[in-house]
Amino acid sequence: MRALTWHGKHDVRVDTVPDPQIVNPRDAIIEITATAICGSDLHLYDSVIPGLAPGDILGHEFMGRVVETGPKSTLKKGDRVVVPFTISCGACFFCTQGQFSACDNSNPVEKQEASELLYGHPMSGLFGYSHMTGGYPGGQAEYVRVPFSDVGPIVIPEGPSDEDVLFLSDILPTGWMAAENCDIQPGDSVAVWGCGPVGLFAIQSALLMGAGQVIAIDHYPHRLELARGLGAKVIDFKQTHVLEALMEMTGGIGPDAVIDAVGMESHGFAPDALMDALKQRVGIGADNVHALRMALMAVRKGGRVSIPGVYGGLADKFPIGALMEKGLQIRTGQTHVQKYTRELLQRILEGEIDTTFLISHRLSLEDAPTGYKNFHGKQDEWTKVVLTPGAASRPAGGN
């Protein structure tokens, strides 16, 4: 089959690789009909997340049709499914608590050592990501092997197009959980750093959850425009002093909750951000936490801090004083996708949530390297890239 593979920093290629097979009883094989490039794929593209090997198949936002099932899979051939990026067994203590991204049993045993060392505990397996999360081949390919297919994939009824539901795989639940982690009370002010896909879905979700106002912070004009279109107020950090503006826009109190939807590759020219970027570049392992520092300073006393943005290592100059003295609450984590897919599918089917506004570019899988280059280099216009594999451009494709 054809698949997008990683070969090093800024080097991804479409290669011909062996087709996947059923390996374990609960597996299914999915023929991909649509897959997207995610912001966290760019962390891999930039080589700031450790633990990739040349030839790894990327991609963790995908959907398609079931073409083969293991004896313990509950899917049927022909089922149309969206697959969560988190691989979860559904049976362990964490899965039964709804903490699917903390699954004990989906990260292969021999791959757990590194994350145990770095994080204290291993996390669940993830598709198309670091070997610390299993190194599972991803879905920017014609086919993918889906472990625990009786737990993760959600069957999509005929009717909605692939593009209507594709983002149930990651960014829509991720934005939703980011807002849920803010514990929004009626009338709350919520500030969101980063108007990428997750930030935009977090804005949409926060407004649905009853926020009085959502204030979006970015510097890309088009992305700010998208945020405004969703009903957010916007701040361009290149034009405005963000902390002052947030105080003025919240009656001198500060936002009740803040969301860092930027993560470890923060932009900006503040001294701390430049220092972090330098350390990241020379490989001494510090994550760029500029957006998070700002969020911790901005949030009101006793406020809530939600971190959907991806971090992988350690942080320097972390404002632990602001965190403690202001009595803040932090909630974060890789998304527990399986916890949200059913409810969010329902909201999509009822027309309450639309996700297609985000898609700026549609490419064939063969053109995926161009998609990476532009999603990385032209972030203002390239807000979301959807890829269609060759096998799916036959009439069976969903859109």
Added chain:
Amino acid sequence: MPRRQTDLPLAAVVLALSVGAGLAAGAIMKSSPKRPPDSAPGRTARRSSFGDYQIAGRTVTIKAPRSRIYEMWRNPDHLTDFMEGLAAVQVSGDDVTWVVDTPDGHLAVETRLVEQRENEALAWRSVEGAEIEIEAKVRLRDAPAGRGTEVEAHIAWIPQAGIVGQWAARLRGADPKIRGKQELKRLKMLLETGEIATSTNRKAD
């Protein structure tokens, strides 16, 4: 405030005043009986050996009843289903021979069942003349709040090649501490999910 009493013997305090701090600290430590007994299992101690013995052990919580896990260990010939480091198990009554994969090939360890408490504990000890002197024990406890069973497995052994051998084994990925932990995790996967997770995309040819 009442003046604080000191339990230090006078001699130690005098010593502390008269000689270097390091030596004095040693004297104070030895003479202070105040350290309470530690609740942590011995294998987590900072010291690395216990007499001639090395010890390794690990606890995992498995969502399965004690009886099911006990049965697996009581009939150890099935352990090769999930233990990657175990090449074969030969059972004859209470005598069990474990054939273990090592970087230097197979090592057969002859043991005898020395403790058997139904659904609670099993232990095996190497027989006289065995290639390696070892004792292995599995203990089962109900986990709190219906979380299943806490499975604690530990082994104590006399290393064959001393400290150099141990480090060599560690570098070759044969460290019993890591291997034991990984085998327990595989057992957990098998019992909780019916399979052992792998990211390989194809069956082994």
